[in-house]
Amino acid sequence: MDLIDAPAKSRDTTILELREFSRRLVRELGFMRTTIADSDLAPSAVHAVIEIGMSPGISAKDLATILRLDKSNTSRQIAKLEASGLVERTVSVDDARSSELYLTAEGQKLRKKIDRFATDRVSGALRRMVPADQQTLVRSLALYADALSQGDVSKLAATEAGSAGIVQGYQPGCIGDIASLHGRYYAEHWGFGAFFEKKVATELAEFAGTLPAEGKGLWLYVENGRTLASVVIDGDDDTGVAHLRWFIVDDSLRGSGVGRQLLSHAMRFVDERFDETYLWTFKGLDAARHLYESFGFRLSEESEGAQWGTRVVEQRFNRLSAKEGGAGTV
Secondary structure, X not given: OOOOOOOOOOHHHHHXXXXXXXXXXXXXXXXXXXXXXXXXXXXXXXXHHHHHHHOOOEOXXXXXXXXXXXXXXXXXXHHHHHHOOOEEEEEOXXXXXXXXXXXXXXXXXXXXXXXXXXXXXXXXXXXXXXXXXXXHHHHHHHHHHHHHHHOOHHHHHHHHOOOEEEEEOOOOOHHHHHHHXXXXXXXXHHOOOXXXXXXXHHHHHHHXXXXXXXXXXXXXXXXXXXXXXXXXXXXXXXXXXXXXXXXXXXXXXXXXXXXXXXXXXXXXXXXXXXXXXXXXXXXXXXXXXXXXXXXXXXXXXXXXXXXXXXXXXXXXXXXXXXXXXXXXXX
């Protein structure tokens, strides 16, 4: 028999259906209850524990941004978690005026309990679906979540008003800005030259030309139309491995927490999609290494090389994703 395309649903119908599915998800996942995930905590507190566990050393400001909470609500949430012995603060090594948040031993135990509960719920649901439908679900939810994130009103308002904020995806002028950041910083501190800046600009332009694409992400800190910080995830769905690239923060932002916030976005992205992440850097970038290690990256290779046009001791760092029990994610 002939195949006949079914009439497309109207946009209004699609919106209503998505809203209904969203409400059902909220109910089924337990967000209407006073506690969630087999814990004694409210939903927002559970999410705070998860995010702090995924990004050890995260600041209260960055946590508020991730959870979409205002400063006062975030402060109250952190205070409750501290009083319960689940979270502790330490003075930031990058900026003595701010503090870093970490899970205590009890907080780590609770995080593992929450992870087991969530894994069991998802696993039970997936058993009722055939593998092809499971993959379709993952792709569709990823697209929907990304679309919601990119449509965040506050994010758009910050960019359009000429103020500062983190945005995802290619922005006009970002390739030149990122190449310029790399060129100036590494020339001043390490003597790198035109070879290195050309390599960054050429490879970044090639990467940006593939966007949007499955498994690939670009996050920028934009201020008055200029990119002042960036990070890229270049993932391979077939191997389950992602490459973290072009992470840089302008000197004017060092100690502000922007770098940690960018890495938090990138690590959440890979933890949802990949088994492992790696990056290349070189010996001597101690502040960057400390930040990488706080997210669970560990040195795996070290040898002298000149892939950036100048001989340095090149280093490769690897990190297992949360679902694989990575060192920085528990």
